[in-house]
Amino acid sequence: MEKIWLSTPHMGGSEKKYIDDAFDKNWIAPLGQNVNLFEHKIQSFLGEDKHVAALSSGTAALHLALILCDVERDDEVICQSMTFSASANPIAYLGAKPVFIDSERETWNIDPNALEEAIIDGIKRNKKPKAIVAVHLYGMPYKHDEIKLLSEKYEIPIVEDSAEALGSMYKDQKCGTLGDISILSFNGNKIITTSGGGAIITSNLEKKQKAIFLATQARDDAPHYQHSHIGYNYRLSNVSAGIGCGQMEVLKDRVNQRRANHNFYQHFFSTYDHIKMQVEPSSDFYSNYWLSAILFEDNNGYELREKLRINLNDKYNIETRPLWKPMHLQPVFSGAKYFGGNVSEDLFNRGLCLPSGSALSEEELNRIKEALEEEL
């Protein structure tokens, strides 16, 4: 039995054409036509008032986004606790301190009440947070209106981590355009991929230019190599960007395919009272359903989750994965401040991500269905 993976790369077909073009022109460098075209394609998708800089990873994009928010050593930065570690690591790169926030139960994302508590606490200690890193978990938009209200009330910029949410929308506004600065990831397992890559998005052209300046070793305008700032090597390769150009042509299909997977699971689980899915709370939310995730609403949810996860792997060769382990529970961030209750911890204990790739065949979906029927 071939392994069924959680999420695999899914080429559209024209990627090679762009890569061949890079080879033909010998543009094997972190700049070139594919990089420009890829940025243009993302910009056309998100909206023409947006400026896009293609980077080597989503993590690099978050690092630069925090620098653009003037985050410095010993500053505090708010971050959704339930997320992939890449949302929080760049805070540490800068010598700043993360303040983690619990999730709410509807979208599983940053809880506005705990967020305001954390902001007020920071202000009282004369440590007003420099930025709010909010995440669209598994493609599900966070409660943007509530978060934006707090961001404006206390004048703290939102760094929108849209790594998992290209193609998602909140009130018809595309994820990746909601933050004061936003980022995307094109890692191998994301909804589209450049094998590895990311992007920073801003409506301010100067900020885009500054991001590119920092991403290309911060060279001053001089014939020799002169530097007045610390720089980084964070630009996207022209070969990788070629993959991205091909992938942008099929983005809408990929979103539809992932949403169809989610429908398939929702239909399946509708007859299991103790299993709930992560679903759009209202028509304001449109998820790309990058990953379909379930929750065992049962007192021994953890045991049931583990039994299913292990059996799917051992007996059926089907990969599943617990939800992201919250950052405030990670050994590396022990000692960090945390606001909220135990929602994210509870989701982590009882939740499971299911195979969600856009390339899943009908036969594979049937194999998953039969395995689930057997095990539940």
Ligand SMILES: *Cc1c(COP(=O)(O)O)cnc(C)c1O
């Ligand atoms: C994947 C991911 C990132 C990091 O992106 P990379 O391109 O892998 O560096 C950041 N945040 C979240 C929520 C992610 O899922």
